[in-house]
Amino acid sequence: MRSYGQYCALAKALDVVGDRWTMLIVRELLLRGPSRYTDLRNGLPGIATNLLAERLRDLERAGVITREQAPPPIATNIFRLTERGEALRPVLDALGRWGVPYMEEGPAPGDEFRERWLAWPAELFLEDREPELPPVAIELWVGEEPMVLRTAGGEVHAQVGRAERPDAVLRGTPHVILGVLSGQLELDQARERGLVLEGDERALERVQPQAAPAL
Amino acid sequence: MRSYGQYCALAKALDVVGDRWTMLIVRELLLRGPSRYTDLRNGLPGIATNLLAERLRDLERAGVITREQAPPPIATNIFRLTERGEALRPVLDALGRWGVPYMEEGPAPGDEFRERWLAWPAELFLEDREPELPPVAIELWVGEEPMVLRTAGGEVHAQVGRAERPDAVLRGTPHVILGVLSGQLELDQARERGLVLEGDERALERVQPQAAPAL
DNA sequence: CCGCATCCGGGGCGATACTG
């Protein structure tokens, strides 16, 4: 990116991560951990391949990510965030939180969706309000790939995958699931909009925000 | 900006404020409060006039700013952040904080500078560690325009202008002043690099961070 | 299949000129 040419911390930050797609690449690396080129590309629907390659080069030069050659049998590179790159998490948290209201309207026609993108609102909004009880696991089915929410140390962690014995299973559209996770939708309302909840309803209530956070 | 076409809070946020110059326009409105077109332009060295006009239109349509017609005698518009726009402050705070390390190297050749941009690191790093004492005011001279730091309620507020009877006056380059404010530079080191401190040194020490924050 | 490089059309960007 062309530098803004301003001696200002914000402008300098934007010189590094202000380019189109750059923040979203960081999002993928934060959500997935170290990733291969193809995995990144899969998590970034719409990006042109040359742009991804160019951004990865830029980010590497800027010290935000590193590129590791996997050992010879595997002919692939692994991209991973440096400490400096991980330090961008508060930035993406803030931006993601600011963007949540735009999710309420539901996906625009043609919008792509990846299950793991839900990890953001999930970890942002949910908390384990009864950490002294045994941990619970909630499975989410919102597309092809299942996700699982687990309580641990008062927090809730989200990741792609299944639970062995989930306390509850939620199925629904991204829009409805997000409404439930963010506390914008009551369970009754959500059910009217197609939410299916199997298992222990209390597991869900345990992690939902008490009051709907102001968006 | 072209939409990313992703049903993701972060991508949706970037659809609105991810365009080039957009965040910096919000920076100016946060730092200055409601502003005229020309004032914005002055605080955004390097921006093309048509781009500023276009971004202001976009931000207005997105509900981030409003445009008010000033009463007839003054034939000018006033742009001001909406509540939604003010809600971007945590985002810019996080990004600005992430960008501070790039300031340590000093300005790049040709970098523009505005005194008020210092308000960011100032309010971010400084705190009144002795709020029970009478408030102090510190004047900063780093360019044409003076700035003043005032303690109030345990916090430190920065704004353009002078103090009537400053407890201390600091003069130096942006780079050195920033080093002092962020706690990266000891006073001795700063003096070697051209810092001039008049008045009560304790006023400065009172608001400096105790330990240099990890950048 | 993975990780790009190349090519090309369109649009956003930057600089300057101009207008009410």
Added chain:
DNA sequence: CAGTATCGCCCCGGATGCGG
């Protein structure tokens, strides 16, 4: 003062090719 108009250029997006 507060923008609009214009124009060249480069960046972006999409498609394709290609070596390992």
